Amino acid sequence: MEFERTVLKRRMVRHFTTEPIPSASIRRMLDLAQHAPSAGFSQGSAYVIVTRPELRKKVALLQGEGEYSKAGFHGWISEAPVDIVACVSEKVYHDRYNESDKLDDEGNEIEWPTPYWFFDIGAGCMIILLAAVDQGLAAAFSGITDPPGMRRLLGIPPHYHPVGVISIGHPAKDKKSPSLKRGRKPFDEVFHYDGWHATPKK
Ligand SMILES: Cc1cc2nc3c(=O)[nH]c(=O)nc-3n(C[C@H](O)[C@H](O)[C@H](O)COP(=O)(O)O)c2cc1C
Incomplete structure (x- = not known):
């Protein structure tokens, strides 16, 4: 599928x-996710692929699927044939930025202007979300509210922070998020040409 259509179709x-979902198809999405950019090519992102139905149910429970059901949603996390738990390690970035080519002039680790590890895991997740659409599948991201619980359940090492679950499957008719009622912001509120307060380009 052409890139623009893939982006517009994703939700x-x-x-x-x-x-x-065939395992080769899952593998293709994961291979693409490995091409996400990362600060200093630290590659601090890691993913746990959950396909066993009993384990998916446990992941869903931790993600509050029961509460979503009460709100009228389908049990999308347990019913998805694959749940990908996206994790990132801040430690991997500190280790990388203590290598000689990344130290500042005084030989110290940089002051991080932004926690780039969260940027990088977002980039990886976005590739997976788009790769799913590209393969005629669909996906949903849910944020992890109990990182220690998810670490315990899946044996994730302590320095990896589980950020969210990407549930992937063949799409069925779903209940839309009430957040969508907010609508998309006008273009000029988001994009600022030649300075924030300059006149927007038409
Ligand atoms: C960082 C992040 C966390 C999110 N967490 C949840 C979540 O916990 N549960 C959920 O149902 N949707 C979650 N979403 C999905 C958003 O609600 C959704 O992306 C937004 O409403 C726009 O809808 P669309 O992605 O279908 O265009 C999350 C999205 C992002 C980017």
């Missing part, structure tokens, strides 16, 4: 059919 889909 969080919160209901899947029971149709499985």
